[in-house]
Amino acid sequence: MATVADLIVVSNRGPLSFQLGDEGRAQLAGSGGGLATTLQPLVAGRDATWIASSMSEADHLAASDGLMNVDGMTVVTVRLDADTYRMAYDVVSNATLWYCHHHLFDLPRRPRFDVHFVDAWDAYVSMNESFADEIARLASQGATVLVQDYHFALLGKLLEASRPDLRTVHFTHTPFGDPSALRVLPANCASELLEGMAGFGACGFHAPRWKAAFDACYHEDDLTALAGSGVAPYSFVAPLGPDPVALENEAAESTGIDPALERVVGERMLILRVDRIELSKNIIRGLFAFEELLDEKPEWRDRVVMVALAYPSRESLADYLAYRSEVEHTVERINDRFGTDSWTPIVFNVADDRSRSVAAYMEYDVLLVNPVRDGLNLVAKEGPFLNRNDGSLVLSREAGAFDELKSGAFGINPFDVTETAAALHGALGLDRDERAERARTLKKLVVARTASDWMEDQLRIAGSLER
Ligand code: F6P
Numbered sequence: 029m030a031t032v033a034d035l036i037v038v039s040n041r042g043p044l045s046f047q048l049g050d051e052g053r054a055q056l057a058g059s060g061g062g063l064a065t066t067l068q069p070l071v072a073g074r075d076a077t078w079i080a081s082s083m084s085e086a087d088h089l090a091a092s093d094g095l096m097n098v099d100g101m102t103v104v105t106v107r108l109d110a111d112t113y114r115m116a117y118d119v120v121s122n123a124t125l126w127y128c129h130h131h132l133f134d135l136p137r138r139p140r141f142d143v144h145f146v147d148a149w150d151a152y153v154s155m156n157e158s159f160a161d162e163i164a165r166l167a168s169q170g171a172t173v174l175v176q177d178y179h180f181a182l183l184g185k186l187l188e189a190s191r192p193d194l195r196t197v198h199f200t201h202t203p204f205g206d207p208s209a210l211r212v213l214p215a216n217c218a219s220e221l222l223e224g225m226a227g228f229g230a231c232g233f234h235a236p237r238w239k240a241a242f243d244a245c246y247h248e249d250d251l252t253a254l255a256g257s258g259v260a261p262y263s264f265v266a267p268l269g270p271d272p273v274a275l276e277n278e279a280a281e282s283t284g285i286d287p288a289l290e291r292v293v294g295e296r297m298l299i300l301r302v303d304r305i306e307l308s309k310n311i312i313r314g315l316f317a318f319e320e321l322l323d324e325k326p327e328w329r330d331r332v333v334m335v336a337l338a339y340p341s342r343e344s345l346a347d348y349l350a351y352r353s354e355v356e357h358t359v360e361r362i363n364d365r366f367g368t369d370s371w372t373p374i375v376f377n378v379a380d381d382r383s384r385s386v387a388a389y390m391e392y393d394v395l396l397v398n399p400v401r402d403g404l405n406l407v408a409k410e411g412p413f414l415n416r417n418d419g420s421l422v423l424s425r426e427a428g429a430f431d432e433l434k435s436g437a438f439g440i441n442p443f444d445v446t447e448t449a450a451a452l453h454g455a456l457g458l459d460r461d462e463r464a465e466r467a468r469t470l471k472k473l474v475v476a477r478t479a480s481d482w483m484e485d486q487l488r489i490a491g492s493l494e495r
Contacts, residue, residue: 032168033077033102038159038183039176040117042080042105043068043098046090054090058380062304063176063201066406069274070483072099079162081117081155081179082107104166106158108151115151117179118344124148125178125221128209129202130308130401141214149217153182156224160186169193172490175228177201182220184227184261195490198225199232199266202403203428206241207248218251229493230262232486234404235428239263266485267432269477270409278386279414285387289335292372297332297456300392300419302385302407304341305352305378310400310424310442311336312351315358315374317398317448322366322373325453330371332456334396337385338378352378389414394455396422397429398442404428409474412436418467420455422448432477436470 041064049055064080071078080096082088082105090096096103108116124145127133139145160183163173175183175198187196210218222245225231233239245251246260284290299318303309318334336359342348359376366373377384389395395411405427412421412433423430423437430439438451458466 031102033075033166034168034171035074035076036163036167036171036173037067037071037076037078037176038080038163038173038180039064039067039078040081040121040179041083042078042087042091042096042103043101044090044096044103045083046086046095047084048086048089052089054086054093054095056090056095057086066268066271066479067176068098069271070479071101075100077102077104077166079104079106079159079166081105081113083113083117104162106155106162108155108158112151112154114344115148116155118342119145119148120152121179122342123345123347124213125181126202126308128205128213129178129200131203131205131209132307132400133212135212139212145214149214153220156180156182156186159183160190163187163194164190167191167194170195170495172487173197174199174486174490182224185224186227188227193495195493195495196228197230197232197486197490197493198228199486200238200242200403201234201268202238203235203401204233204238204242204245207245207251210245210251219253222246222251226259226261228261229495230264230489232264232266232489233428234265234267235431236265237431238403238428239265262489264485264489266482267428267477268404268406268482269479270406270413270474271479272413272475275410275413278383279390282383282387282390285391286384289375289377289388292375293333293335296330296371297393298388298391299332299334299394299396299452299456300337300388300411301334301396301398302337302388302411304339305348305355306341307347307351308399308401310398311338311355312358313442313445313448314396314398315355315362316445317396317452318374319362319365320445320449321452322362324449328453328456329366329373330368332393333372334374335388336374336376337381337388338376339380340378386414390416392419393417394420394422394452396448396452397427398422398424398440398448399427400424400442402427402429408433408437412467412470412474415467418460418463420458420463420466421470422451422455433470433473436466436473
């Protein structure tokens with residue numbers, strides 16, 4: 029059993045993920061990816077306990093054998109039965125709260141909250157209760173508990189009841205749905221969510237807009253009527269930054285762009301995008317914008333290649349599979365339309381391969397980051413940090429990172445294909461001096477905050493909470 033901890037970090041995904049191998053043994057499948065990868069070096073060396081979900085049977089076996097423990101950290105996993113976890117993670121966290129916070133609902137058709145959703149919400153409550161029990165069991169008196177993301181909105185109230193001595197901070201890595209978005213949820217879910225979060229000592233966000241949307245929910249009588257006192261918790265803004273040392277190491281180890289890709293791009297300019305295959309990332313409008321660029325500014329034909337490096341994501345959700353296939357068809361159609369024997373306009377490459385992305389970051393001419401809505405978007409910071417080619421950034425005004433990077437980026441409305449095409453044209457056409465000047469500005473903005481600044485902010489705020 030893990031010993032009692034003064035610092036506990038909670039996230040759904042743990043630092044490592046496992047799969048079942050020969051003879052039913054757990055084998056390492058890779059790093060947790062996304063947030064978990066960012067958290068790992070920040071948590072290491074602090075004598076912390078990290079509590080995460082057993083996302084699969086293999087994760088559970090690995091955790092029981094101590095294989096989850098990395099960098100001297102104790103990793104404890106919470107195991108729910110498979111159906112409860114699927115409902116809490118897929119149905120509530122990914123297909124409901126994620127959509128709510130990113131404004132992804134297709135309102136004429138979905139969501140449809142029916143009796144099955146009632147069961148799914150019960151599963152979400154049960155997941156939060158299981159984590160609350162585990163935290164209560166492992167936390168020392170007055171311990172700091174840093175909770176990550178929408179999977180655990182209810183933990184604040186649960187811990188306030190069971191362990192009022194704890195210093196609890198919740199950090200939301202997504203945007204936060206404003207009052208009108210929360211009104212789409214069943215009334216009891218919206219109020220339980222707000223009440224749950226009000227129990228944390230503090231709630232953090234990557235951008236002022238998401239904090240404002242969160243605070244606003246506590247000023248709406250209909251939302252708070254059912255939510256206990258309706259008093260907003262203390263909230264704060266602390267954007268995540270890149271980890272300069274880790275990125276420099278990755279750059280030093282990079283063996284460059286894959287030769288096959290290098291051959292396709294050749295001497296042409298490179299527009300890069302790097303995303304999970306995720307509805308909020310707006311990959312399809314990005315492709316349409318590239319098509320409009322080739323239509324309206326034919327001088328770019330055969331002079332530029334768009335490389336879309338995509339990471340598979342949430343493939344248990346039908347929407348995500350359908351989205352991937354729509355992306356693939358759009359790429360195929362545009363390539364059929366414009367491609368020649370010697371020029372492939374778009375390369376769409378799906379793999380869970382970080383070193384491939386690092387090599388491409390170093391060389392792009394233009395990085396396109398156009399999410400419909402995004403909590404921060406670390407690609408928009410890591411790309412300019414790693415780039416060695418005075419590349420430009422075309423960035424959605426709906427990404428949390430826009431707030432910090434706007435003076436160095438080409439800002440776009442992500443729904444406006446024509447504006448995106450014009451920004452690509454502007455960025456590709458910059459002269460050498462302008463490119464260099466913009467790249468310098470961007471890099472200065474990017475390094476203004478690092479990943480450890482973000483961590484220290486949470487620890488400082490936790491330390492200042494009265495208990
Ligand atoms: O940024 C929000 C987030 O949920 C992160 O916690 C995570 O790294 C990423 O999205 C990917 O989500 P998932 O862990 O569900 O694949």
